[in-house]
Amino acid sequence: MKTATETIQAIHWLDDKLVILDQTKLPHKEVFVELHTTGQVWEAIKQLKVRGAPAIGIVGAYGFYLGIKNAVETDIESFIKHSQGVCDFLNSSRPTAVNLSWSLNRLMNVVRTHQGGDVGERKQQVLEEAINIHQQDRETCKSIGENGGSLFKESTRVLTHCNTGGLATGEFGTALSCITHAHQKGFVENVWVDETRPLLQGARLTTWELQKAGVPHSLIVDSAAGFLMKQGKVDMVIVGADRITKNGDTANKIGTYTLSVLARENNIPFYVAAPRSTIDMDLENGGQIEIELRGEAEVTAFNDNPSSPEGTRAFNPAFDITPHQNISAIITEKGIVYPDYEKNFSEIFGT
Amino acid sequence: MKTATETIQAIHWLDDKLVILDQTKLPHKEVFVELHTTGQVWEAIKQLKVRGAPAIGIVGAYGFYLGIKNAVETDIESFIKHSQGVCDFLNSSRPTAVNLSWSLNRLMNVVRTHQGGDVGERKQQVLEEAINIHQQDRETCKSIGENGGSLFKESTRVLTHCNTGGLATGEFGTALSCITHAHQKGFVENVWVDETRPLLQGARLTTWELQKAGVPHSLIVDSAAGFLMKQGKVDMVIVGADRITKNGDTANKIGTYTLSVLARENNIPFYVAAPRSTIDMDLENGGQIEIELRGEAEVTAFNDNPSSPEGTRAFNPAFDITPHQNISAIITEKGIVYPDYEKNFSEIFGT
Numbered sequence: 001m002k003t004a005t006e007t008i009q010a011i012h013w014l015d016d017k018l019v020i021l022d023q024t025k026l027p028h029k030e031v032f033v034e035l036h037t038t039g040q041v042w043e044a045i046k047q048l049k050v051r052g053a054p055a056i057g058i059v060g061a062y063g064f065y066l067g068i069k070n071a072v073e074t075d076i077e078s079f080i081k082h083s084q085g086v087c088d089f090l091n092s093s094r095p096t097a098v099n100l101s102w103s104l105n106r107l108m109n110v111v112r113t114h115q116g117g118d119v120g121e122r123k124q125q126v127l128e129e130a131i132n133i134h135q136q137d138r139e140t141c142k143s144i145g146e147n148g149g150s151l152f153k154e155s156t157r158v159l160t161h162c163n164t165g166g167l168a169t170g171e172f173g174t175a176l177s178c179i180t181h182a183h184q185k186g187f188v189e190n191v192w193v194d195e196t197r198p199l200l201q202g203a204r205l206t207t208w209e210l211q212k213a214g215v216p217h218s219l220i221v222d223s224a225a226g227f228l229m230k231q232g233k234v235d236m237v238i239v240g241a242d243r244i245t246k247n248g249d250t251a252n253k254i255g256t257y258t259l260s261v262l263a264r265e266n267n268i269p270f271y272v273a274a275p276r277s278t279i280d281m282d283l284e285n286g287g288q289i290e291i292e293l294r295g296e297a298e299v300t301a302f303n304d305n306p307s308s309p310e311g312t313r314a315f316n317p318a319f320d321i322t323p324h325q326n327i328s329a330i331i332t333e334k335g336i337v338y339p340d341y342e343k344n345f346s347e348i349f350g351t
Numbered sequence: 352m353k354t355a356t357e358t359i360q361a362i363h364w365l366d367d368k369l370v371i372l373d374q375t376k377l378p379h380k381e382v383f384v385e386l387h388t389t390g391q392v393w394e395a396i397k398q399l400k401v402r403g404a405p406a407i408g409i410v411g412a413y414g415f416y417l418g419i420k421n422a423v424e425t426d427i428e429s430f431i432k433h434s435q436g437v438c439d440f441l442n443s444s445r446p447t448a449v450n451l452s453w454s455l456n457r458l459m460n461v462v463r464t465h466q467g468g469d470v471g472e473r474k475q476q477v478l479e480e481a482i483n484i485h486q487q488d489r490e491t492c493k494s495i496g497e498n499g500g501s502l503f504k505e506s507t508r509v510l511t512h513c514n515t516g517g518l519a520t521g522e523f524g525t526a527l528s529c530i531t532h533a534h535q536k537g538f539v540e541n542v543w544v545d546e547t548r549p550l551l552q553g554a555r556l557t558t559w560e561l562q563k564a565g566v567p568h569s570l571i572v573d574s575a576a577g578f579l580m581k582q583g584k585v586d587m588v589i590v591g592a593d594r595i596t597k598n599g600d601t602a603n604k605i606g607t608y609t610l611s612v613l614a615r616e617n618n619i620p621f622y623v624a625a626p627r628s629t630i631d632m633d634l635e636n637g638g639q640i641e642i643e644l645r646g647e648a649e650v651t652a653f654n655d656n657p658s659s660p661e662g663t664r665a666f667n668p669a670f671d672i673t674p675h676q677n678i679s680a681i682i683t684e685k686g687i688v689y690p691d692y693e694k695n696f697s698e699i700f701g702t
Contacts (some may be wrong), residue, residue, distance in 0.1 A: 197572040223606025255574025
């Protein structure tokens, strides 16, 4: 039995530049890229060089600092206006993930309300807050893993979707953090990894992380998940989230809704693992979440290899909404939240 | 509006050889290959150069003839023994599709019981029967299309999985025959085509056939089907079948079970289209169907492009079982069969 466990850190702040592991090149190449400007950060998010809601929140925070550190404005009002422009621009890179706007709001609060100090000092305070966001995410993911790990019993066969590991966060991950924590206790018999079309985050990234962590796993096509559940080969499903509304409805990678229906049909617990920052208490329910539609070429080809005849049209929603009724519990850094979510979110987070 | 409709015929018998369109090369290349021996036919089925339960039945029939036409045996008993060997060998190429063994049984009946004639004459009768099977399949698929087409209303948005068109049969197809017949009446607003991992029969083959037939369609990843159903964008689901048991349980391409659960959850009719030869009245229920497990490389790569790290293990069931409770009706050449399937199969087919 392998016990060596390697955790993944894909985001690094080095003095005045951001260095990230380019996820589009994985698993075949481990390439780090330097980002020096807000525009480069926007592109990196758009092109999925960095992906995963918490990771986008962290990279977005550094991207915000890169956009304000050289601002020429010297009076606070003009500086706030400049900062708001940077914030709006970055927010447009991925509409579904809430962690990005949550990070940017934290930084805009520093810009707007930090007591005392001139523009130069506020710039420094923004950087400190970005580093805080990064560091807090790592601690948060560790706590999520400890909390979620407690749901496993011996010989658990768990199914997961997309990538929710260190790559998707500051370190450890969300759903994958639960799995690696359970593995450290010897409780994971097998992880069924959905390949997660169209961008194959499961095949490319989750397998790569599980290999490094020494956790036993098998790759499946997304549409084999139902068969495995029906055959009694899945004890639980754990996924991450891009945005959770007040009532517990959850936006996550396309295919998550389907897994939740299959899990309920087969009496298998279905868990969502996510930090507080993914929960958007301003939205009542999933119907209010904007679903990002992505390019057709992601479906008609893979890695620039066309799979369909020239001229084929495709429809490519990147996310779907899992209704709260299908979710057994939501695993957060503060503990495991059971329904009624609205009531229990308020209790646990005091919101 | 396009009205030109091209039907696909992928199997041709030319005097003493079989010529098939190599489906593994589609959609980028239309390559016909000649098959001269039973061994070549076995390989073509195994490698999915020909696929689709009815098409395998037809090609298997010709493959049987290729295996007996030069048999040196002159007495009937030895000839029957030789023929049985050919039959068993071909049957081993794909265990799930029942049409293959149905075809081979028809030919073995000719070998065994045809009145009069010496071995030479029986060989000739086997060829005639193989040509009959081929021709009957084309007529059968036309009738399935007419029967299934009657289920469509104006502006129907239909979702389908895998490939069930002319390529999978002698001509027209099963589920796709229903869709093209409905299209000729102007009733198809859009076909949602599941790409159908791992081998992408939807992306490669169904889009190709629908393009030729001028039917409007959009390609989706398999796990987007649930999202579309939940959003009210799917009016019906039609799929084919590889084997249907006495009670209506249906083995079909991996992912079909999932679609049936999603359709029921969202109150969408779920139809199976298949010829009588797909119905195996010897099996009581789906639990008795052998599910073919295929190679891991189909999952760990996409279009021969590795998608996961070296050493990744995969699990690759080619089919799953849809319980009869999830099937609204089964469309056959004799008419549309509603539950109770066992009773109604007997009534319509007199078995």
